[in-house]
């Protein structure tokens with residue numbers, strides 16, 4: 001008798017298709033792979049940088065949409081500290097709250113963090129990322145620097161001749177476009193200071209929702225940039241169980257949407273009504289985010305999101321200077337001699353350019369939930385006016401992206417009234 005049961009059990013085990021088993025094991029492995037202490041330490045530091053850089057950029061009144069990847073920016077600061085000496089290097093570490101960390105710990109930790117969070121295979125999201133350091137044509141890059149910046153931060157190096165500015169700009173933009181599969185056609189129309197080094201990060205990120213939107217439930221709606229200016233955008237809709245919080249005192253809503261494999265999630269923070277985002281931005285700190293997240297409760301939420309692509313390019317050079325990176329950007333003071341062997345270089349621009357595509361794609365989900373009691377009376381989260389968003393890593397709590405959507409692409413709609 002027991003023999004038959006053992007045999008039956010063996011047959012059952014054998015019946016599990018090898019692909020299915022492998023997929024499950026792989027998923028578990030990527031989710032459970034623990035990061036080292038130093039990678040976790042740098043994840044934590046990069047989160048402070050996220051809020052600091054967001055506020056610095058938001059202060060600039062000419063900026064509408066914002067899109068920054070703090071972990072990528074952290075790696076660019078790692079690069080500055082790798083190539084710098086004296087205060088040029090130590091200020092980059094200070095921006096990362098890493099003054100007390102050894103260089104090996106810093107570079108190793110950032111490298112591990114970046115390669116883990118940007119691993120598209122393990123994370124089931126699309127994240128194309130290219131980083132390049134451009135130097136004037138007179139420069140010769142030091143071998144050690146080229147080797148280490150490639151190893152830790154996947155940086156490429158290139159000389160650029162700005163005497164022919166048009167073709168120089170063209171080659172930067174073409175490289176960015178290639179790096180992002182054409183999703184980011186342009187990093188910049190112009191470069192003001194052509195006598196220094198340029199850092200360029202070019203990215204394309206596309207979240208793969210843990211539960212997809214129905215691709216047919218997309219229609220045209222208005223997005224109110226301001227009370228009196230509305231643009232037409234395609235809007236996608238879905239109702240599901242999400243972590244949600246209605247902050248009645250601050251008149252805002254927060255919803256967290258997991259991305260595939262639940263390794264990261266997108267968090268939306270939106271005022272109840274159309275208003276400039278300054279009021280919310282004053283509230284936005286690391287501590288406040290933690291408080292809000294602790295109040296989220298899983299419940300039925302009907303979500304409507306613009307199905308748009310957001311392309312934003314920031315020159316973060318002056319914002320980094322505001323945060324304390326004053327030496328590297330100053331031609332008379334910068335010491336980036338580990339890059340070139342000479343004290344002949346300063347940081348003229350830090351282009352941080354990204355495209356983020358909100359689409360319906362994601363994993364299939366269990367349709368049976370729609371019959372359930374808990375799906376009745378969903379809260380409405382209707383994102384038809386400016387909001388703040390973050391993409392947070394579930395494993396390290398680091399912030400992969402932080403930004404705001406103020407003005408989506410779209411044509412002005414006729415005022416109703």
Ligand SMILES: *[C@@H]1O[C@H](CO)[C@@H](O)[C@H](O)[C@H]1NC(C)=O
Nearest residue numbers: 026029030115116119121122
């Ligand atoms: C990305 O993740 C996959 C699956 O977990 C793994 O096999 C691969 O080595 C990782 N790649 C990098 C660059 O870490």
Ligand SMILES: *[C@@H]1O[C@H](CO)[C@@H](O)[C@H](O)[C@H]1NC(C)=O
Nearest residue numbers: 120121123124125126208260
């Ligand atoms: C995510 O996973 C699904 C199925 O597991 C697959 O079809 C899709 O191509 C993956 N997407 C990315 C960006 O890896």
Ligand SMILES: *[C@@H]1O[C@H](CO)[C@@H](O)[C@H](O)[C@H]1NC(C)=O
Nearest residue numbers: 256258259262263264265394
């Ligand atoms: C984070 O991961 C845990 C464990 O896998 C999971 O239970 C949780 O739902 C995830 N959170 C999000 C927001 O995806």
